[in-house]
Amino acid sequence: MAQLPVTEEQLIERFGPHLNREPPGGWNAGLDVEREVETHCCFCGQQCGIKLKVADNQVIGFEPWYDFPFNQGKLCPKGVKRYLQGAHPDRLLDPLERDPSAESGFRPIAWDAAIDRVATEIRRIQDAYGPDSFAVLSGVSLTNEKSYLMGKFARLGIGTANLDYNGRLCMVSAGVANKKALGMDRAPNPWSDIPLADVVFVAGANVAECAPITTSYVWRARDRGAKLIVADPRVTPLARTADLYLGLRPGTDSALMGAILHVLVANDWIDHRFVEHHTVDFDAAAAAVADMTPEWAARLCGVPRDRIVEAARLWGTSDTGMLLHARGIEHHTKGVDNVLSCINLGLATGKYGRPGCGVSTITGQGNGQGGREQGHKCDQLPGNRDITNPEHRAAVAAVWGCDVDEIPGKGLTAQEIMDAIHDGEIKGLLSICFNPLVSLPDTAHTAEALDRLEFYTAIDFFLSETAQHADIVLAGSLQEEDEGTTTSVEGRTIKINAAVDPPGNARRDWEIIVDIADRLGRRRYFDFDSTREIFDEMKLASHGGTADYNGMTWERIEAEHGIFWPCPEPGHPGTPRLYEGGVFAHTDGRARFHAVPFRESAEVVDDEYPIWLTTGRVVSQYLSGTQTRRIAALVEQYPEPLCEIHPRHAERLGVLTGDLVTVTSRRGSMTLPARVVESIRPDTVFIPYHWAGDRAANQLTNRALDPMSKIPEYKVSAVRVVKADGHVEIRDKRVTALTDSAAGTNGAAGTENAS
Numbered sequence: 001m002a003q004l005p006v007t008e009e010q011l012i013e014r015f016g017p018h019l020n021r022e023p024p025g026g027w028n029a030g031l032d033v034e035r036e037v038e039t040h041c042c043f044c045g046q047q048c049g050i051k052l053k054v055a056d057n058q059v060i061g062f063e064p065w066y067d068f069p070f071n072q073g074k075l076c077p078k079g080v081k082r083y084l085q086g087a088h089p090d091r092l093l094d095p096l097e098r099d100p101s102a103e104s105g106f107r108p109i110a111w112d113a114a115i116d117r118v119a120t121e122i123r124r125i126q127d128a129y130g131p132d133s134f135a136v137l138s139g140v141s142l143t144n145e146k147s148y149l150m151g152k153f154a155r156l157g158i159g160t161a162n163l164d165y166n167g168r169l170c171m172v173s174a175g176v177a178n179k180k181a182l183g184m185d186r187a188p189n190p191w192s193d194i195p196l197a198d199v200v201f202v203a204g205a206n207v208a209e210c211a212p213i214t215t216s217y218v219w220r221a222r223d224r225g226a227k228l229i230v231a232d233p234r235v236t237p238l239a240r241t242a243d244l245y246l247g248l249r250p251g252t253d254s255a256l257m258g259a260i261l262h263v264l265v266a267n268d269w270i271d272h273r274f275v276e277h278h279t280v281d282f283d284a285a286a287a288a289v290a291d292m293t294p295e296w297a298a299r300l301c302g303v304p305r306d307r308i309v310e311a312a313r314l315w316g317t318s319d320t321g322m323l324l325h326a327r328g329i330e331h332h333t334k335g336v337d338n339v340l341s342c343i344n345l346g347l348a349t350g351k352y353g354r355p356g357c358g359v360s361t362i363t364g365q366g367n368g369q370g371g372r373e374q375g376h377k378c379d380q381l382p383g384n385r386d387i388t389n390p391e392h393r394a395a396v397a398a399v400w401g402c403d404v405d406e407i408p409g410k411g412l413t414a415q416e417i418m419d420a421i422h423d424g425e426i427k428g429l430l431s432i433c434f435n436p437l438v439s440l441p442d443t444a445h446t447a448e449a450l451d452r453l454e455f456y457t458a459i460d461f462f463l464s465e466t467a468q469h470a471d472i473v474l475a476g477s478l479q480e481e482d483e484g485t486t487t488s489v490e491g492r493t494i495k496i497n498a499a500v501d502p503p504g505n506a507r508r509d510w511e512i513i514v515d516i517a518d519r520l521g522r523r524r525y526f527d528f529d530s531t532r533e534i535f536d537e538m539k540l541a542s543h544g545g546t547a548d549y550n551g552m553t554w555e556r557i558e559a560e561h562g563i564f565w566p567c568p569e570p571g572h573p574g575t576p577r578l579y580e581g582g583v584f585a586h587t588d589g590r591a592r593f594h595a596v597p598f599r600e601s602a603e604v605v606d607d608e609y610p611i612w613l614t615t616g617r618v619v620s621q622y623l624s625g626t627q628t629r630r631i632a633a634l635v636e637q638y639p640e641p642l643c644e645i646h647p648r649h650a651e652r653l654g655v656l657t658g659d660l661v662t663v664t665s666r667r668g669s670m671t672l673p674a675r676v677v678e679s680i681r682p683d684t685v686f687i688p689y690h691w692a693g694d695r696a697a698n699q700l701t702n703r704a705l706d707p708m709s710k711i712p713e714y715k716v717s718a719v720r721v722v723k724a725d726g727h728v729e730i731r732d733k734r735v736t737a738l739t740d741s742a743a744g745t746n747g748a749a750g751t752e753n754a755s
Contacts, residue, residue, distance in 0.1 A: 383545020
């Protein structure tokens with residue numbers, strides 16, 4: 001393997017010319033700007049406010065948007081560089097059809113011919129194999145309007161039950177747990193509550209890299225004296241500043257939380273009044289942790305007993321506290337159990353419905369919150385309604401103007417759809433803004449499945465690794481090329497403003513979908529001429545559901561810098577903080593405790609695979625990397641995946657930073673450079689997942705699913721690690737100095753991996 005690129009010239013040589021680079025002079029290079037457009041970042045669930053500079057129908061730079069309350073002008077590296085993707089040479093400008101004789105494997109095709117081909121293939125496959133033989137995979141980088149449209153299109157345009165979305169790979173375990181325990185799937189607090197907490201407990205969330213602006217809220221809590229607890233197998237950047245670090249073994253989150261609840265009960269650090277008047281089933285939850293002593297958890301989790309007791313004391317004796325969790329506890333075959341065990345801690349101590357009190361999911365994807373409310377999940381209708389509930393189905397059918405029986409029932413989840421394709425049960429697929437060949441586990445299985453499809457069409461703005469398997473690729477739109485809304489990590493619905501038009505012959509996503517529906521003879525259900533019309537129908541369809549947008553208008557959303565749902569009627573102020581007064585969203589107004597016994601992950605280490613693998617994100621990349629791997633400054637910051645390995649483990653293998661190692665699981669193997677760090681457990685390795693092909697971490701991960709949320713188990717795989725031939729020099733802009741492998745520097749926890 002060649003030396004990792006450290007200069008722009010080496011980047012181009014290694015990764016090709018298709019890396020968008022900043023114009024000379026940087027983002028404020030004195031270019032003539034025609035206008036500035038107030039909108040939001042296209043990446044993570046924080047949805048930070050940003051002003052895009054526009055000239056000649058191109059986004060040429062940005063300005064901080066100081067007035068937007070969430071980030072107040074602050075941006076992470078991805079937000080600062082996001083404007084560079086728009087004029088990228090890889091941008092799809094025309095629809096494409098597969099042509100093996102063409103150099104790229106594709107050739108341009110006229111829009112009419114492309115749409116006709118898609119509609120013809122949908123009808124052919126469904127006529128031959130049945131309505132559910134054609135599936136739809138959607139994405140939550142889409143706006144609320146497009147998410148809503150995709151759910152309606154799958155059900156009334158195509159007529160298939162098999163619709164799901166890439167949020168299935170992110171927040172669904174939290175969504176299921178929140179609905180089971182609290183009756184509603186939304187973070188209960190605005191982020192402005194975080195600085196009001198006396199204790200901030202961060203579990204399975206690498207906040208500094210995955211949600212960087214949230215770090216500032218934690219700092220504000222620290223500034224007023226709050227204690228910080230962090231639970232993670234890695235000493236993440238935020239964990240280095242923690243008052244209490246709980247370095248648990250992957251897959252033992254519910255054991256740790258159960259032991260903390262055990263200590264709360266044993267010391268009577270329980271808010272009995274809150275439990276009695278606002279909850280049910282506390283006794284069952286307490287009984288389930290009766291044997292989960294700190295000593296037992298210490299042996300299982302690898303966290304010292306005294307730290308577990310101290311975590312319980314800090315949480316249990318504080319007046320206010322917020323517990324923030326993310327994929328680290330959700331990406332498991334027991335992700336729902338993990339989240340329920342966190343919610344139990346909040347309920348037991350009365351930390352809901354008050355300023356500075358709550359247990360909140362840190363949403364990962366750009367519209368991960370709004371996208372999981374509008375009905376493009378296999379089990380869901382708009383307003384976060386249940387597709388199996390007759391009353392919910394009737395309410396939506398009335399808005400759609402269809403018979404209830406025209407709405408298909410519950411379909412397969414994202415991984416189950418791919419498995420059904422692999423098994424030959426699903427023959428056709430349409431996807432939009434979803435790159436499963438990188439983001440689903442066990443990539444070899446996914447590649448085989450895609451090649452078994454009789455027909456596949458992808459809607460996207462770049463030719464992703466998955467789209468390269470398509471028969472027809474439809475050139476869609478970037479976020480800044482359309483108008484609509486998204487809903488942020490807080491539950492704040494915000495306005496996305498169009499800055500430019502799609503380039504070339506590319507089209508807005510919703511226009512493509514409406515055209516396909518028209519060719520399928522279903523235009524009567526899709527008589528939309530703008531995204532505002534879609535929004536107006538969407539909010540009407542949401543009315544009466546838990547995620548009620550009915551009282552919102554685009555004008556109000558912009559004027560008020562966002563509105564928190566539920567907002568059921570015009571003039572309603574929105575609901576920044578849920579459950580005030582201890583009233584929860586269940587019909588009886590009470591929250592539910594859940595008994596959470598500990599169970600092991602789908603696979604555990606053994607003599608053949610003795611090391612735990614966990615995966616995650618880095619600050620400069622986003623999800624499958626389709627966008628961020630095309631921006632030179634972000635690629636240079638972290639050019640390709642590294643395997644983080646503890647010095648004790650590295651010493652046994654004879655490995656120094658920069659040496660190549662081969663990591664093998666029961667599903668696959670990959671070779672990559674090691675980074676020797678003290679900031680990870682000796683029994684664990686970490687690989688980020690943003691790359692494709694032989695650099696894809698998901699070659700190794702497990703397709704096993706949580707039985708309730710159907711999320712794959714990305715965070716726990718059993719692997720073996722061996723030294724391979726070769727060494728590379730690693731220069732990383734995230735650290736202040738070169739990692740000097742030749743000198744044997746292993747990297748202290750205080751400097752390695754800093755963002």
